[in-house]
Amino acid sequence: MDESLLRTLTPAVLAVLVRRGADFAAAEDAVQDALVEAVRVWPDDPPRDPKGWLVTAAWRKFLDAVRADTSRRHREVRVDREPVPGPGEAADDTLQLYFLCAHPALTPASAVALTLRAVGGLTTRQIAQAYLVPEATMAQRISRAKRTVSDVRLNRPGDVSTVLRVLYLVFNEGYSGDVDLAAEAIRLTRHLAAGTEHEEVAGLLALMLLHHARRPARTGADGRLVPLAEQDRSLWDTRLIAEGVGILQAALARDRLGEFQAQAAVAALHADARCAAETDWVQIVEWYDELVRLTGNPVARLNRAVAVGEADGPRAGLTALARLDPSLPRHTAVAAYLHERDGDLTTAARLYAEAARSAPSLPERDHLTRQAARLNAELRG
Known part of the structure; x- marks a missing residue:
């Protein structure tokens, strides 16, 4: 059983049901039931058209649920037979599903959770583990999000920038539990890029790839944070860098600059330098x-x-x-670094210690604490 195939097909199947008239919550339940059925049936009887099989199975599950629910007995449901959509229609449906999961009525946290569940195909348990919250808490969050968008129809364009911000939030969560959210965000953004020619989608994908390429060098063997200037650049993934730069160049050629393209350009300049000393800081500015x-x-x-x-x-x-x-996050850490570069070690040590106390993560706090200790040792020596 190819679980990655099921996860890839999930958003397209869900979008078909919503377009046919199912509310989001009921459609998502029906798709999950169809996926369970696929896991049971496909190993012995694999379908020739996996997506068509899932659409048919999910639509039947939805109709069965509607018929069994007496409170919805008079609900108008389209039960006519519809052909399985072709590739173009499927891509449009899936793109609209991204818009739905990033609906402005949702909080960022709820939009992220719903996107991972509906578009990413992750289980509630996996999402809860990734965000370090109880499964029941995440289930409630996803249920509320589904209720919020339950009456929204996929009949008008959504806001691409909102979708991109949700995907960027996913990417920045990195890795936790048994789900690599950075890799998941890249997968979802690739999927989105396949359905749209939007230059900022390409910009975000390039930015993710360029940042992800440096991941192996970001922490030492002891788990310590390694600043960019000190990273072993031989550990950077040159394949991802080349792909990211290529995607970025194609996006910039459209001459419709956006913030993710600009961020990706900065990341590309860092990736292009063979060592920290060769970084083109003038262009970065x-x-x-x-x-x-x-x-x-x-x-x-x-x-x-x-x-x-x-x-x-x-x-x-x-x-x-x-x-x-x-009061900006990391303002004090930046001040400490610049004071150290300027030779004011006393001020820098004090600011590093101050920044450590408000660091947003344990690795960053430990890094800043070590910086303060290093400078204090130099001052004593």
């Missing part, structure tokens, strides 16, 4: 200028301050940093 122009995002401004510090010296970086809100 220029791309951050574009990103700030496009979004006004304060985090982009913070990253720009770091790049300015590398391109024009730490004093210039500190000047750029002084214009930003000190």
Whole structure:
């Protein structure tokens, strides 16, 4: 039994049922029942058309459930026979399903959970493990999300940018439990890219691939966080880098720049440098200028301050940093780094220790604590 095939087909089958008139919650239940049936039947009797088989089985499960529910006895349901959609129609349906799972009425957390469940085909248990919450809690979150979109029909375009932000949230969760969410986000974004020519979908996919390529070098054998400048670049996945750069170049050629393309361009410049000293920081500053122009995002401004510090010296970086809100996440850590580059080790040590106390993750806290300890040892010596 090819479980990856079932997960790939799940969103297309679900989208067909919703387009036919099933509400989202009932359609999702019917598809899950059909998947269970497929696991039971396919090993001994594999279908020639797996998607067509699943559509037929899921639609029958849905009709059976409607007929068995007396409270829905008078509900209008289309029961006419419909042909299995061709590839083009399937792609459109699936794209609309992404929009539905990223509906503006959903919170980001609920949109992520629903996307992983409905589009990604993950079980509630897997999603709960990935987000380190009890399975019952995740089940409630997904149920509420399904109820929220239950009356939404796939009859108008959705917001691609909202879908991309949901996928980026998934990617940034990384790895936890038995589900690699970074890899899952890449898979889903590839799937989305296959159904649309949107340049920002390509930009996000390129960004994910370029970041994911550096993953093997991000932590040491002891689990410690390894900063970009200190990473062993021979561990970077050159195949993913080449693919990401190729996708990015094709997207940029359309001349409709967006924030994910700009972020991917920064990642590509890092990937292009054979060592940290060869990084083209001047170009990186220029791309951050574009990103700030496009979004006004304060985090982009913070990253720009770091790049300015590398391109024009730490004093210039500190000047750029002084214009930003000190309450920004990682602002103190950036200030510590720039003060160290500027030779003010006492201030840098104090700021590293301060940043460690508010670090968003344990590996980052440990890294910042070690930085403070290193500088304090130098000052004592």
